Amino acid sequence: MQSIGTQSSQFLGQRHPLALVLYFGELFTGLLLFNHILITGLFFLGLCGSCCWYFGSRTVWRLVRSVLSLMGLILLLNILLSHSGASWWQFTLGTWHWSVSRVGVLYGATMALSLGGMIMAFVLFNGCVTASQLRALLNPVAPRLAMLLTLAIRFVNLFSQQFRRLLRLQRTRGMVVTAGPWRQRLTKTGSLLRVLLLGSISRAMETAILMEARGYGGRQRSQYRHYHWRLADTLFTLVASGLFLVILGLRLRGWGVTPNVHSLPSILATDWWVAGVVSLVVGLPFIGEGIYRLCQN
Amino acid sequence: MSELMSLKQLTFTYPATSRPALNDVDLSIASGDFVVIVGATGSGKTTLLRQLKPELIPAGKLTGTAQYQGRSIQTLSTTESAQAIGVVVQDPVVQPVMATVIEELAFSLENVGVSATSMPGRIAEIANFLGLDQLLHTPLQRLSGGQLQLVNLASALVLHPAMLLLDEPTAQLDPTTAQNFLNVLQQVHHELGLTIVMSEHRLDRVLPLASRLLIMQDGALLAAGSVATGLQLMTQHTELASFVPAIPNFFVQQHLTGHRLPLTVATAQQMLGQRGISFKLRSSAMPVKTAGSPLLTLTGVSFRYDQQAPTLRTIDVTFATGTWVAILGKNGAGKSTLLRVLAGLRKPQHGKVRLDKQLVWKLNNSALIRQVGLLSQHPIDQFTGLTVREELTAQARLGNEPANATTVTDWLAKLQLTAVADQNVFDLSGGQQQLVGLGLALITRPRLLLLDEPTKGLDPVTKQLVGRLLENYRAAGVTIVMASHDVEFSAQFATHGTFMFDGQLTPVQLSREFFTTNFMATTAVNRLLRQWVPQALFSTDVERKGGVDDQD
Incomplete structure (x- = not known):
């Protein structure tokens, strides 16, 4: 996924990496804390909206399509495996009896939305916090690890590009991994991975030599990019942390949580309170963008 | 000019081979030289180039000495080597390691410990000089091969080296992009006085920039001298004759070898004009190849x-x-x-x-x-x-x-x-x-x-x-x-x-028709002779009508 554009991210794109990491940490924790369909649905839709704002709806729609298929699979597995509670629909064929339970559908939907929310949150995180920001964050603590992390992120990207290219071009050598019996496909995929590894190692060796030729590995490493902590970072972090503490408090009181699978469908007034605070947490970047625009000269 | 780099009796043999890839090479490179190394595949060009920077020296048996400013290059630290000798290799995608252009340029400076306050100025200067200022935040994967090679050059230049090593840097670029890259290199050489050592197969665009030509053959340095001397020598060697670029080769083929061979179309046209020589098409010069079903x-x-x-x-x-x-x-x-x-x-x-x-x-x-x-x-x-x-x-x-x-x-x-x-x-x-x-x-x-x-x-x-x-x-x-x-x-x-x-193909034409009607995408001989024989593509297509032969 691309980094967020400067036009749409005048506020979030300028935040200190630490402020962003803290915010996303709270977001991920929030996703793990609640198992109510209303809350997970809100997280998923809110994060889809944020992604649309920052990356463009066409890009996000392509991503959501693949996420939806994964979510659909989780829903289907739950429907197939969960038979407790009241049945919505039953089917009998000879001795085989199968029912779609209400709990199975709702629990499956909750799990699917939770997973979808996680993926969308990660996509947003990936777009907001670039490798160089992560490096800037880690550099004072562990400079070598910071550099290795940056290189690893870059090389994972190159590795996947190379794999896609090999997938096509190795067909000219008779290596097709999408046709034939499964055993054959597995064998060919193994061979392809071997080629990928050999080629990548060969190129990586050359790259490593050229990195050293540009002074990598010297003792006196410095850092170009320094991010300054600004007032807006303090305000953003304070508001986000405050909201997170409220969420934590509500969770400790048992609000927005389904205690057992049979009470899944019910939505209590307390759940709406949680939903309100979660909306603020997810919508915090939008609020920030709005205030930032209001404050312009 | 002072001596910057010297090789003395340098012999290098790769592991598991008995024949040396470099054999008893003696070479002196002066500060400000633009050296081009030429030779067949396996003649030792790249191996020679790699002996000039400690990190690039391949595994193998090495005898003799290589010195940079009087110091053995083996004693240069990683930081000293990076700051003194820059390198650009053939494949533009092998070198970059970061995600964007600005990060890639900063990478070199960070490695040698340049302070954060000095970095923006150095990056700005080099990015403006090479025309990369509009691309600073562009992801490297979105750049063309030519742009990427410029970034590689910039990431070497940003360290202010005294010497640049280039291993066939234009081999993967189209002619226009290659020419742009070489123009930049010429500018770097002229305006910064950098010493440049470059290996290259395609000599037509490179030789006009070079001040010295090194000719390699079977691991030995056959000649190291001026471009004119090197060209004369190449024309006399059967194995090296095909390396002579089209324009000087045309003069050799037409027996117009005087005291010097022209390197560019403009010089060649001027020389032909001065001597009053013109050409006509040979009658057998237009073979027609028919197409099947x-x-x-x-x-x-x-x-x-x-x-x-x-x-x-x-x-x-x-x-x-x-x-x-x-x-x-x-x-x-x-x-x-x-x-x-x-x-x-x-x-x-x-x-x-x-x-x-x-x-x-x-x-x-x-x-x-x-x-x-x-x-x-x-x-x-x-x-x-x-x-x-x-x-x-x-x-x-x-x-x-x-x-x-x-x-x-x-x-x-x-x-x-x-x-x-x-x-x-x-x-x-x-x-x-x-x-x-x-x-x-x-x-x-x-x-x-x-x-x-x-x-x-x-x-x-x-x-x-x-x-x-x-x-x-x-x-x-x-x-x-x-x-x-x-x-x-x-x-x-x-x-x-x-x-x-x-995104489209222009109408497919017969080769001769296609190349003789092109203005720029045609052979050097066509560009040279189009005013006399517009149908000519190669020196074998024409014969002389008149004029004075230098050898007569």
């Missing part, structure tokens, strides 16, 4: 990558049996994409590609391999990591004729790969990998050959070998579709030519 037909083919502008726009074209069509065009014009569509590796969103009457993407893979041979732009992507012999044997088994050891041995000989037959393909030089890739495409005896930059990294002698080999196949009825930046090679061997531009 249609083999490959494209109708309304359109292709686009995700979220991007169309790469191919409604292409309609037919390639006939026994033709060799050269597709010219800039880097990123869509030539490689077109070849992959023709090879059935990419399915266009619209339109049809038919081999005879079958849709290529509906052919099963085995049938496709037997009918279509592909040499991709990076042959390494088609290798499976075996030895040269094993790679060819495995591919031969997929072909139209039963494979045996003799067939493979013959192919190794044809491609001059016998000496490296038992080496792993990943350990070969770029030129040798190109030949293995060509062998893989040909050994299945396909009807259609798709070649993406087949002459990339090949020296002029090997290029001729490849040209003649392919010409034999074409004459036997194989259809060749070739994407190439190599105008001279295309004009010499292709039967037809076309441009890829704006």
Whole structure:
């Protein structure tokens, strides 16, 4: 996924990496804390909206399509495996009896939305916090690890590009991994991975030599990019942390949580309170963008 | 000028070989020199270049000394070496490690510990000088090969080196981009006084910039002197004559060798004008190559990558049996994409590609391999990591004729790969990998050959070998579709030519018609003689009408 554009991210794109990491940490924790369909649905839709704002709806729609298929699979597995509670629909064929339970559908939907929310949150995180920001964050603590992390992120990207290219071009050598019996496909995929590894190692060796030729590995490493902590970072972090503490408090009181699978469908007034605070947490970047625009000269 | 680098009795032997790759080389490079190293594949050019920077020295046995400003280069620390000697290699994608242009430039400075306050100024200066200021935050994967090579140059220059080493830096660039890169290099040399040492096969654009020419042969330094002296020497050596660029070579062929040979079209025209020499077309200079029945037909083919502008726009074209069509065009014009569509590796969103009457993407893979041979732009992507012999044997088994050891041995000989037959393909030089890739495409005896930059990294002698080999196949009825930046090679061997531009192909024309009507994308001899003999493409096409011969 691309980094967020400067036009749409005048506020979030300028935040200190630490402020962003803290915010996303709270977001991920929030996703793990609640198992109510209303809350997970809100997280998923809110994060889809944020992604649309920052990356463009066409890009996000392509991503959501693949996420939806994964979510659909989780829903289907739950429907197939969960038979407790009241049945919505039953089917009998000879001795085989199968029912779609209400709990199975709702629990499956909750799990699917939770997973979808996680993926969308990660996509947003990936777009907001670039490798160089992560490096800037880690550099004072562990400079070598910071550099290795940056290189690893870059090389994972190159590795996947190379794999896609090999997938096509190795067909000219008779290596097709999408046709034939499964055993054959597995064998060919193994061979392809071997080629990928050999080629990548060969190129990586050359790259490593050229990195050293540009002074990598010297003792006196410095850092170009320094991010300054600004007032807006303090305000953003304070508001986000405050909201997170409220969420934590509500969770400790048992609000927005389904205690057992049979009470899944019910939505209590307390759940709406949680939903309100979660909306603020997810919508915090939008609020920030709005205030930032209001404050312009 | 003061001596910057010196090599004394330098001999280098790679492990597991007995013959030295460099043999007793003595060399002195002065500050401000622009040195070009020339020689056949395997002559030791790259090995010599790699001896000039400690991190690049390959594993092997080294005797003799290499000194930078009077100090053994082995004693330079990583930081000292990075700041003193910059390097740019052939493949633009191997060097970058960061995500964006600005990060890549900062990487070099961070490595040597330049302070954060000094970095922006140094980056700004070099980015403005090389015209990269508008690309600073562009992800490197979105840059063209030429832009990427400029970034590589910038990331070396940002360290303010005294010397730059370049290993065939324009080998993967189209002629215009290559010329732009060399213009920048010339500017760097003139305005910053940097010492430049560069190995190169394509000498036509490089020699006018050079102040010294080093000629390598079989690991030995045959000559190191002025460009004029070096050129004279090359014309006298049978093995090196083909390295002489087209313009000086034209003067040699026409026996116009005076006290100096011209290097550019403008100088050559001036010299011919001064001597009052003109030319006429030889009567035998216009061979006509006829085309057979249609083999490959494209109708309304359109292709686009995700979220991007169309790469191919409604292409309609037919390639006939026994033709060799050269597709010219800039880097990123869509030539490689077109070849992959023709090879059935990419399915266009619209339109049809038919081999005879079958849709290529509906052919099963085995049938496709037997009918279509592909040499991709990076042959390494088609290798499976075996030895040269094993790679060819495995591919031969997929072909139209039963494979045996003799067939493979013959192919190794044809491609001059016998000496490296038992080496792993990943350990070969770029030129040798190109030949293995060509062998893989040909050994299945396909009807259609798709070649993406087949002459990339090949020296002029090997290029001729490849040209003649392919010409034999074409004459036997194989259809060749070739994407190439190599105008001279295309004009010499292709039967037809076309441009890829704006996602479309210009009408396919007979080669001579195509190249003689082009203004820039034509041979050096055509550019030189178009006012007298516009139909001429090579020196063999013309004979002199009059004038005074220097040798008379």
